[in-house]
Amino acid sequence: MEQVRSVRVALPAGARTTEEELELLEAAFRAIVDMHYEGGADWKTAWEALERDGWTLHADLCWRVTAQRGHDFESASGRTKADALGQLLRLASLDATEGCP
Amino acid sequence: MSWETKARAHFRAELDSIRSAGLFKEERVIRSVQGAEIEVEYPPGAPPRKVINMCANNYLGLSSHPEVVRAAHAGLDERGYGMSSVRFICGTQDIHHRLERRLTEFLGTEDTLLFPSCMDANGGVFEACFGEQDVLIADRLVHASIVDGMRLCKAMQDTFKHSDMAHLEEKLIEHAGRRFRVIVTDGVFSMDGDLARLDAIADLAERHDALVFLDDSHATGFIGKKGRGTHEHCGVVGRIDIITTTLGKAMGGASGGCVSGRRELVEMCRQRARPYLFSNSVAPEIVAGALQVMDLVSRSTERRDRLEENAAYWRKGLSEAGLDLRPGDSPIVPVMLYNAKLAQEFSRDLFQEGIYGVGFFFPVVPKGQARIRTQLSAAHERRHLDLGIAAFRKVGAKHGILGLKRKEILAKFGE
Ligand SMILES: Cc1ncc(COP(=O)(O)O)c(C=O)c1O
Numbered sequence: 001m002e003q004v005r006s007v008r009v010a011l012p013a014g015a016r017t018t019e020e021e022l023e024l025l026e027a028a029f030r031a032i033v034d035m036h037y038e039g040g041a042d043w044k045t046a047w048e049a050l051e052r053d054g055w056t057l058h059a060d061l062c063w064r065v066t067a068q069r070g071h072d073f074e075s076a077s078g079r080t081k082a083d084a085l086g087q088l089l090r091l092a093s094l095d096a097t098e099g100c101p
Numbered sequence: 102m103s104w105e106t107k108a109r110a111h112f113r114a115e116l117d118s119i120r121s122a123g124l125f126k127e128e129r130v131i132r133s134v135q136g137a138e139i140e141v142e143y144p145p146g147a148p149p150r151k152v153i154n155m156c157a158n159n160y161l162g163l164s165s166h167p168e169v170v171r172a173a174h175a176g177l178d179e180r181g182y183g184m185s186s187v188r189f190i191c192g193t194q195d196i197h198h199r200l201e202r203r204l205t206e207f208l209g210t211e212d213t214l215l216f217p218s219c220m221d222a223n224g225g226v227f228e229a230c231f232g233e234q235d236v237l238i239a240d241r242l243v244h245a246s247i248v249d250g251m252r253l254c255k256a257m258q259d260t261f262k263h264s265d266m267a268h269l270e271e272k273l274i275e276h277a278g279r280r281f282r283v284i285v286t287d288g289v290f291s292m293d294g295d296l297a298r299l300d301a302i303a304d305l306a307e308r309h310d311a312l313v314f315l316d317d318s319h320a321t322g323f324i325g326k327k328g329r330g331t332h333e334h335c336g337v338v339g340r341i342d343i344i345t346t347t348l349g350k351a352m353g354g355a356s357g358g359c360v361s362g363r364r365e366l367v368e369m370c371r372q373r374a375r376p377y378l379f380s381n382s383v384a385p386e387i388v389a390g391a392l393q394v395m396d397l398v399s400r401s402t403e404r405r406d407r408l409e410e411n412a413a414y415w416r417k418g419l420s421e422a423g424l425d426l427r428p429g430d431s432p433i434v435p436v437m438l439y440n441a442k443l444a445q446e447f448s449r450d451l452f453q454e455g456i457y458g459v460g461f462f463f464p465v466v467p468k469g470q471a472r473i474r475t476q477l478s479a480a481h482e483r484r485h486l487d488l489g490i491a492a493f494r495k496v497g498a499k500h501g502i503l504g505l506k507r508k509e510i511l512a513k514f515g516e
Contacts, residue, residue, distance in 0.1 A: 087257075090258055090259045090260065091252075091258060093241060093259075093260040094239065094258060094260055095248060096242075097242075097292075097463070097465065097466055097467050098464045099243075099244060099245050099248075099291065099292060099465065099466075100291040100292045100465055100474065101244075101245075101291065
């Protein structure tokens with residue numbers, strides 16, 4: 001099996017980090033790794049194809065949150081985790097019950 | 102993928118899990134026309150039984166009204182069976198436009214567009230009119246078709262607690278930065294039969310510069326002194342920006358729905374609403390029948406008056422018998438049983454007594470709020486109601502719930 005290599009980044013001694021900050025650091029590093037090593041030139045093909053079809057494009061890194069309950073699935077995205085979760089909460093509130101015909 | 106080896110097993114397991122959760126829906130076959138009395142084959146294969154129907158949306162008793170049936174026959178003869186086209190290609194007849202004009206007059210709006218159903222009207226209207234810069238703020242008990250329509254729209258989606266005007270106002274303030282804020286509500290809520298506080302909603306909309314969307318499917322034809330709907334009842338005709346409603350309940354009960362309201366919004370639907378653009382035109386005989394319904398409801402309020410009297414009589418009778426009812430003024434009268442199993446057994450026992458009323462329980466209604474939703478019709482005669490009340494009393498006594506309220510019923514049967 002191929003060896004999975006990882007990079008350890010030391011935080012400054014005594015640095016106090018919240019769970020959220022750590023999550024953010026990890027997400028940022030993962031995004032850099034994905035974009036640099038896995039994206040390759042593939043995204044450019046899709047981007048250009050869409051532009052040729054008249055789309056104006058914009059790409060952004062964001063939080064994506066998902067929720068699953070039995071058969072129900074919701075997902076939302078946002079610039080901050082709070083935004084994404086707020087959106088998820090609003091979406092979930094639409095389906096509190098199935099309701100009557 | 103081979104259907105036999107993988108997919109069939111998967112879907113069978115899914116269906117089994119629905120069945121074992123007690124949520125499997127089964128159809129009961131009716132062998133008569135729709136009316137106050139119907140013949141039902143239940144269980145499947147059993148000889149049909151005549152029962153009193155207490156669960157149809159046939160509020161005005163027009164589903165099999167001779168004048169409506171006659172008009173539909175004439176429509177069939179004069180304009181044919183079907184259009185084989187969407188509206189904007191070759192599916193619009195003069196009668197489609199006539200019905201749209203009649204609905205506009207009746208609802209007191211600026212313009213109307215027919216859809217194959219109200220489910221389709223709700224599925225198309227939001228996406229056609231609103232976008233990413235907007236927010237739709239819906240009452241938490243709006244109909245499933247509104248939820249689906251909202252989800253198809255790119256606007257932000259939010260909710261307010263059922264009929265809670267303070268919470269709605271909070272949401273209007275929270276979303277003040279959005280281009281359009283749209284308050285979304287049913288007129289009569291199908292679960293409890295309660296009416297939206299449309300006067301307060303219209304005031305809030307005015308104060309916060311928001312728009313109002315109303316689905317009046319359970320109201321058109323009979324709520325309000327002239328039966329024009331919840332907006333008439335609440336004195337806000339002309340202040341509602343979009344109304345959707347169905348022809349599939351009080352208004353003859355066949356099929357069809359519409360978006361009615363501000364001229365420009367209706368025109369946006371004509372240009373962009375996908376169920377209008379991509380689904381077949383309402384059939385001529387249905388349009389002809391609906392035109393006759395419009396004549397009947399515009400000519401006289403006799404049927405909606407009778408419905409109102411029937412609902413009051415039914416409510417009084419069931420209350421006096423000791424059943425626990427959701428309070429309200431509409432012809433939807435939920436008899437609260439709270440426990441899902443009790444609701445199912447109660448419905449079965451009622452059927453044995455000749456009364457057809459179905460049990461609703463989670464996930465259709467919230468947990469611990471199971472019920473039999475009864476619905477009145479102008480077609481009900483006093484004797485139907487008296488027989489119904491006697492049956493509810495008898496079955497209620499059998500289960501020992503007469504005179505009991507929520508806490509006591511839950512203590513006895515659990516959630
Ligand atoms: C509030 C509400 N809106 C829309 C619909 C759907 O109407 P239609 O049967 O015309 O699709 C219903 C029917 O159950 C309803 O109760």
